[in-house]
Amino acid sequence: MPFLEVSTNLPKEKVTPEVLSGLSKMVSEMLDKSESYCMMRVLPDQLMTFGGTSEPCAVVRLISIGRLGVELNKKHAAKIFAFMDKHLGISNDRMFMVFQDLDSSTVGYKGTTFHELYGR
Template identity: 35%
Template sequence: MPFVELQTNLPAGAFTDDFVKKLCACAAATLNKPEERMNMVVKPGLPMLMAGSFSPCVMLSVSAIAATDSADKNKEHSAKLFEFLTRELGLPEDRIVVLFHALQPHQVGKKGTVMSFL
């Protein structure tokens, strides 16, 4: 049950339903998780400063159980996500940051319990 949150200063018009579906498919494939288990949110139009500049930028946060828990895995994930974001949004790599968060099953609630018990 991965959680992906894209925060950006790009305008809302840059993020169609098609883009969100493509991002979901990319993240699911990258993390080796089924698309129907993905949770996505895109937050456009934010006041953002990255590396001292207000130029267009993206911060992508990826949280998952057993998929983001090592440097080797995250290096592979990062390469695939950067390729997608640079291609789809036309941003250079230095205007994109990806944050990885390793989750434990007891840290994710669902159906009135936590994933440890599902």
């Protein structure tokens, strides 16, 4: 159930379908989870500043059931920061990233929870 959310002050036009599909594929591979469970959401045109300027910036939130942790998050951050720089032009010193590891019983899907569906 990986969910990646990007809030950015970039205009909507910069967030192409290829950016979304690229994020989805990357997150799926990074977390070793089926892409059919991955959700990406980019919120462009946000009123944001970072360091007192309105140059391109973002905050990224990655939520998953498992596959997150101290060492893994370093690897995930490196990949996501590189993607954001290459595809959206947001440098790694203009972003924060937040990781959230959820218990399967706290995430609903198909009218129940992932714990009920998959026992994890």
